[in-house]
Amino acid sequence: MKKLFYLFILCIGTLSFAQTKVPFTGKRSFNILEGFSGSGTPAYYVDVKKNGDVHFGYVQVNQADGTETSEDINVGKYHTGVMKVHFKKFNEKWDFKFNKDKIYFTDDAGKIMKSEDCCSAEESDNSSCECEGILYK
Template identity: 70%
Template sequence: MKKVFCLFILCISMLSFAQSKAPFTGKRDFNILEGYSGTGTPAYYVDVKKNGDVYFGFVQVNQASGEETKEEINAGKYNPKVMKVHFKTYNETFFVKFDKEKIYMTDEKGNISKSEDCCSVSETESGSCVCDSAFYQ
């Protein structure tokens, strides 16, 4: 009975590990929200390490002064449901989830957000768009 229980626990552990494996490793750029300020739109990226650690960062260049602002944070191990991103530079917090092709802005529970801030110029008439972005390499 002990062996069956141990085998059962091992199978559950392997299954939960397989579900939380990151969809890729390496750095990918993305742009979920359209920029409106004169200080330059931040260029966001996600960098997934081989050990499953996920780093988010941004680089922003002020168009007037040429000053560069950047920050990178460790958001923890990959979580397919939702990940919290908090940048201290601008006290900015948001939630995302991502797969191999796209990244999605979500609420705290992982529900994909819709907002007019996520619309491209050609979509502004629809009023509310899915907050997502393809990855760029």
């Protein structure tokens, strides 16, 4: 009986550590690649479901003919480590992590990437900026 009790406690403890509380639920838009903003640029979003599933997507409207391209990818359950998304239509692959307020492009180890593509107009003379963006409601 004592062994059964310890096994039960171990299972409950493991489950509670395995479940990470999501930082928010709902859809948040973001823009990390500042240098590519403009007409026809995809509007990216992250959508965290109540069950913890994380979806990444975008909507892009071609300014010339009005056609719309969109994609929505389920990248799995939320966790604080590096998550991956692969948009198949444009063959974009990202490693990322996010919290309640910001999203970050990272390498496989979780280190925030730096690139001139992530610099805003005010930082255009800077050769390398951290690839982070604000999550907007």
